Amino acid sequence: MLNTTSWNRLRYSAYAPLYDAIVAPALRRPRRVALSHVDWEPGMRVLLVGAGTGLDLPFLPHELETHLTDLTPAMVRRASARAERYQRDVACHVMDATQLVYPDEHFDVVIMHLILADMPRPEQGLAEAYRVLKPGGQLCVMDKFQPDTQPAGWGRRTLNVFTSIIATDITRQASPMIQHAGFRIQRDEPVLMNGLFRALLAVK
Numbered sequence: 001m002l003n004t005t006s007w008n009r010l011r012y013s014a015y016a017p018l019y020d021a022i023v024a025p026a027l028r029r030p031r032r033v034a035l036s037h038v039d040w041e042p043g044m045r046v047l048l049v050g051a052g053t054g055l056d057l058p059f060l061p062h063e064l065e066t067h068l069t070d071l072t073p074a075m076v077r078r079a080s081a082r083a084e085r086y087q088r089d090v091a092c093h094v095m096d097a098t099q100l101v102y103p104d105e106h107f108d109v110v111i112m113h114l115i116l117a118d119m120p121r122p123e124q125g126l127a128e129a130y131r132v133l134k135p136g137g138q139l140c141v142m143d144k145f146q147p148d149t150q151p152a153g154w155g156r157r158t159l160n161v162f163t164s165i166i167a168t169d170i171t172r173q174a175s176p177m178i179q180h181a182g183f184r185i186q187r188d189e190p191v192l193m194n195g196l197f198r199a200l201l202a203v204k
Helices: 005-036 073-085 122-132 154-166 174-180
Strands: 045-048 065-070 090-094 107-113 133-144 184-192 197-203
Touching (some): 005 073, 005 107, 005 197, 065 073, 073 090, 122 133, 133 174, 174 197
Parallel strands (some): 045 107
Antiparallel strands (some): 184 197
């Protein structure tokens, strides 16, 4: 299956000019719902991992220290422009989610929206999120997942061969991945397409 870091960088570089037009309208409400689950406090240090063009930024409180990363330079440039447009002081960096340069226990909140179903090694991304979160820190996830109660059938696995190449894996189960990384899930809410998209809040 073609799902590598190099391929993701290449395809999202190509998608960048059209990304907002396609993704922003459909996922505005799911983003807002997911971020509303976080117990926000002024002064929190927040990391958006795989943040794309920064579509989560309008839904974040202003009184935060915000850091944003993405694998693709084209996406980070657009995220930086969006931060300026919304007058947000955001540190934007090109970075692999499996190799974060931040120190241990550095952040109060890590946001992983639309990345766990895309990256080739989501377990490594979750391990890094766990590492950089403070004890008691919150992990906010929103993505498309296979139901936890049943594995993907042959039809979905077959379709996944194609969706993984152009967009995303549709066979991954959220709860086992997140719990295996050491997190405790506190909220799990369907937010779009009859539960295909879910918003989860977990705590270290």
